[in-house]
Amino acid sequence: MLTTARHGWPTNERTDPTGTSVEAVPPSTLSTLDANAWTEHLKTACVHGQLSRTVRAEVLRHTAAGQMSLRDMRIVLLVADGDQVWAPAREAVMAAAATDAATVRNLLILHVQLEMWPPLAVLDTPDGAQARIGQPGHEVTGPVRRGPNRQHAREAAQISLLAHLAGATDPFGAGGLPAPCRELTGRGGLGMDAFEALLDEDITLPVPRPLLLKDLLGRAERGQFQHRHMYELLFTASGPGWHRARTAMLDVVAQRSGYAAALLAMRSKAFQGPLFAYDESRDDGAEHPHVITAWIETGGGVVRGNQCRARGRRAGRHRAAVSLLSELTGLAEPEVRLPDELEKDKPATTQNGRPATSGGDDRKRTNALMDLNQLKMDEEITKPEWAYESVGTVQKPRFSCTGSCEVRGWAVRADGRGRNKSDARMAAAEALLDHVRQSRTEAGGPLTEPPAAAGTSNATAPQSVKEAELEAAPADAHTVPVQRAAPTAHLSAASAVGEAVASGCALTLIGPAPGRAACLLLYRDDGAAMPPAALPVPLAEAVHELALARGSEARRAQVAGWALPVPFAVGTLIATDESAAGMHPSAAAWARVLRFGLELVADGLVHPAVGDDGTGVWRPGPLAGAHRTMLDGLVEHLPPHAHCELLPANDPTALRITSPDEAVDTVLTTLADTLVATPGVPALFGTHPFTTPAQHLPPAAAAVGGRP
Known part of the structure; x- marks a missing residue:
């Protein structure tokens, strides 16, 4: 049915089976969305069944241009419903994915992780190989596929399984299996995307819709929840209609060691005060010697759970945390059915984190x-x-x-x-x-403030975010603790960076620090964790505190991303199309900076100088005329996401970041120094000043210096 949306443009709007009416983004703006905004819009359209012609056309355009990320492919193939109007887009995406076996495998692995299913299984058979995926009891097994060797058979089996799940054409033939029903594609209820959409919509209502309540109870039986789902159900949902689901959720938490403590840490973070702690004592003559009470300081005072006894300290802490959770949520305290076993005696920890010793010459030394x-x-x-x-x-x-x-x-x-x-x-x-x-104020006590990441101090001059037209905004209350996913995707370093850049990841400078050179950090500009991958050298997982832009404001966030050395980024970034729709402005900006740096080195516009630490470095310059104009333009157009590493500030409420000119200078200097002072230079010219990286200079050379 063609209707007119709230904003006035025509949309092909329909009501999805969940009862939610969805409006489209204006057709004229779809092609201008960045990668993250496009993915979110595509997800909303597929979850709610909004089959607009404009969205389908944009999917085809992204696919033809090679701009569909793994997330986008998954949404079209495995999240969207089976309506035939999606068939052309579905077939196009499936054909594009099937050209690369690694893409198909990574797509299936991503789907498994997001749905919280067991790992993808590839089974060798006498005739070839089969792939299996799905929630226990609802698994879907693809057809048997053959190949010249086992590896090819396995790859073909995974491609056929993806086509079977998507209801798309299998490039290896139908194999006698009909396309599965959309309700039976490896799960027993709602998919994770639909579940999260309904939960976000209903969480503030007094009663959840029946479809959501049924799925909540089913997920409680399977334990198929993330921490943020648990937090929202226990602390955000209210009303008698949620009582059954909240009670089931608290029981799930009680039967999983460590979950209660993680939720209490999230809750105390929302209070912006000291985190929860334990009062512990020991009754050595009792059968259950560990006596533990958990407490938390809220805006209305200290809240304590019931005193709990246990044979083991870990079990006692968990029981105390569950008791405190029940007190905070107003729910009946569930029975903890986890084993309570005696633990080997371990030295108690002191307030500074060191194991306590009994004194004397025989005390155990630790490192x-x-x-x-x-x-x-x-x-x-x-x-x-x-x-x-x-x-x-x-x-x-x-x-x-x-x-x-x-x-x-x-x-x-x-x-x-x-x-x-x-x-x-x-x-x-x-x-x-x-x-x-x-980070710890007392034994067992958590943080009062987030600690600064070690070694993240920057030698460049700081600039307040306000000066960069960003004002401090309150941090999100429901920040989920960093959760590390198991490595799954095995890619080359260049492929991993290329995929991340193509999918719209942002790129920011992480300044130099003692023992660490400047590097670039690939991250998601919404603060979410990067997709799981087995990172090859020289890439490495890294967590830094950034000021993430949000309109005209900014928020402080601990962001997990991928650190890559500046020289390594050159080969990947300069080969990218800066005008590509999916490329983040920060990545495009650094690509232009690196390309400019290469031109300066090629033109011989570099000179020796003295670094801030007294070592010899090669800097770009002297610059004049067109080169100076180009440099000024790069600095002027460097977006905030490209230099948003937080620096120490005297005012704890202020957000301070590196200035654009210092950020560009740091990258250009790192690039010039790497390309000029190579390991082979001493072999040709001997060990003289400015011939080796980070070389300490004699006094006579200390007068050399300069900036571009």
């Missing part, structure tokens, strides 16, 4: 790695992760190690260096442990 492992066993931090990089030469090997973990949802990281990987890891562990201690 930073042991202390971090102890904190992990006590569930104070997540498992520390380590990434290594060779920063020395063959004659003088040196290694850099970056350690990272999370403290109740806040990400912290630190760097260390050493002659070998073991020494570098120990140095990083000591620095990381210091940051963890600063």
